[in-house]
Amino acid sequence: MEPVATRLGYDALLEGLKAGAEDTRLRLLVLLSEGELTVSDLTDILGQSQPRISRHLKLLAEAGLVERFREASWAFYRRATDGPGSTIARAVLALVDPADPVLARDRERLAEVRGARAAAAQAYFRKHAKEWDEIRKLHVAEAAVEAAIREALAGVRIDALLDLGTGTGRMLELYGPEVGRGVGIDLNPEMLAMARANLERAGLKSCTVRQGDIYNLALGRDAFDVVIVHQVLHFLDDGGRAIREAARMLRPGGRLLVVDFAPHDLEFLREQHAHRRLGFAAETVTQWMGAAGLDLVLHRTLAPEAGRKGALTVSLWLGRDPRMMLA
Ligand SMILES: C[S@@+](CC[C@H](N)C(=O)[O-])C[C@H]1O[C@@H](n2cnc3c(N)ncnc32)[C@H](O)[C@@H]1O
Numbered sequence: 256m257e258p259v260a261t262r263l264g265y266d267a268l269l270e271g272l273k274a275g276a277e278d279t280r281l282r283l284l285v286l287l288s289e290g291e292l293t294v295s296d297l298t299d300i301l302g303q304s305q306p307r308i309s310r311h312l313k314l315l316a317e318a319g320l321v322e323r324f325r326e327a328s329w330a331f332y333r334r335a336t337d338g339p340g341s342t343i344a345r346a347v348l349a350l351v352d353p354a355d356p357v358l359a360r361d362r363e364r365l366a367e368v369r370g371a372r373a374a375a376a377q378a379y380f381r382k383h384a385k386e387w388d389e390i391r392k393l394h395v396a397e398a399a400v401e402a403a404i405r406e407a408l409a410g411v412r413i414d415a416l417l418d419l420g421t422g423t424g425r426m427l428e429l430y431g432p433e434v435g436r437g438v439g440i441d442l443n444p445e446m447l448a449m450a451r452a453n454l455e456r457a458g459l460k461s462c463t464v465r466q467g468d469i470y471n472l473a474l475g476r477d478a479f480d481v482v483i484v485h486q487v488l489h490f491l492d493d494g495g496r497a498i499r500e501a502a503r504m505l506r507p508g509g510r511l512l513v514v515d516f517a518p519h520d521l522e523f524l525r526e527q528h529a530h531r532r533l534g535f536a537a538e539t540v541t542q543w544m545g546a547a548g549l550d551l552v553l554h555r556t557l558a559p560e561a562g563r564k565g566a567l568t569v570s571l572w573l574g575r576d577p578r579m580m581l582a
Pocket residue numbers: 376377380391419420421422423424425426440441442443446467468469470484485486487490491
């Protein structure tokens with residue numbers, strides 16, 4: 256069990272315990288320890304009405320056990336990470352038996368809800384695989400982003416490169432000519448077919464792509480000098496988990512480069528382009544990298560060109576595996 260480092264005032268302890276001491280609220284707390292979820296996700300998982308779920312979430316948030324954050328017109332909840340309430344949440348969660356049948360059923364429902372959303376995103380990529388290389392350019396100045404990627408990785412020796420959510424294989428095309436081995440992983444067969452065609456056209460024999468899930472990579476750990484996650488996180492439910500899995504692939508001293516949008520409010524990207532998250536604050540990805548055991552060595556934002564309609568700010572985060580490299 257995790258030790259509880261902090262002692263709390265009597266009133267804070269009582270308030271926090273009261274907030275958690277109710278059937279639905281305890282289940283909500285456990286679910287929110289699995290990731291960031293909306294009221295509508297939680298309504299689907301628990302099969303309870305939206306007003307009821309909202310009321311319980313409000314009580315948990317007031318007691319500081321969970322946090323609420325807004326992203327354009329959506330609100331997300333997650334387990335609190337700061338303050339007295341977070342200490343109580345951590346202590347309560349450490350006592351929970353994950354095999355409990357009610358909680359196990361909630362986890363299954365969570366997996367189903369996430370599965371349905373991932374399937375919707377995959378349907379989007381199936382439909383748009385052929386145009387993806389054009390779609391990618393709609394909101395970003397591709398050349399500027401790729402120059403920033405090169406700058407971030409300048410001086411890093413890349414023998415083995417892993418590109419997660421490789422899509423049509425753009426990152427492999429960019430680095431393929433200079434790496435010993437490039438591997439691209441993606442869930443979507445249509446995107447992978449485009450990637451294979453692109454790599455073949457470019458004559459990149461050192462690069463291969465294969466189907467796989469970023470959350471559960473069937474690759475040996477500690478095998479890559481650089482892992483890239485380029486414009487993938489905003490499609491995912493659980494960016495933190497993806498980053499943990501990506502970090503596991505790094506050799507000692509290896510680098511994880513994440514490129515994604517900074518926070519924005521283009522809500523239509525959720526409905527029309529399967530985005531789950533409208534960009535990420537600098538500290539969100541920084542925190543995920545820290546939780547995955549990486550040191551952040553660079554964060555940089557690239558503002559869109561002036562006057563370009565619909566263009567978005569892009570952020571780069573570079574993390575480094577702190578283990579020593581062997582000579
Ligand atoms: C926006 S595309 C980006 C592709 C490429 N990195 C680029 O920048 O052009 C996102 C890709 O992530 C893939 N993807 C989404 N969820 C995934 C998952 N769980 N595991 C692996 N790939 C995933 C999608 O199939 C899609 O090809």
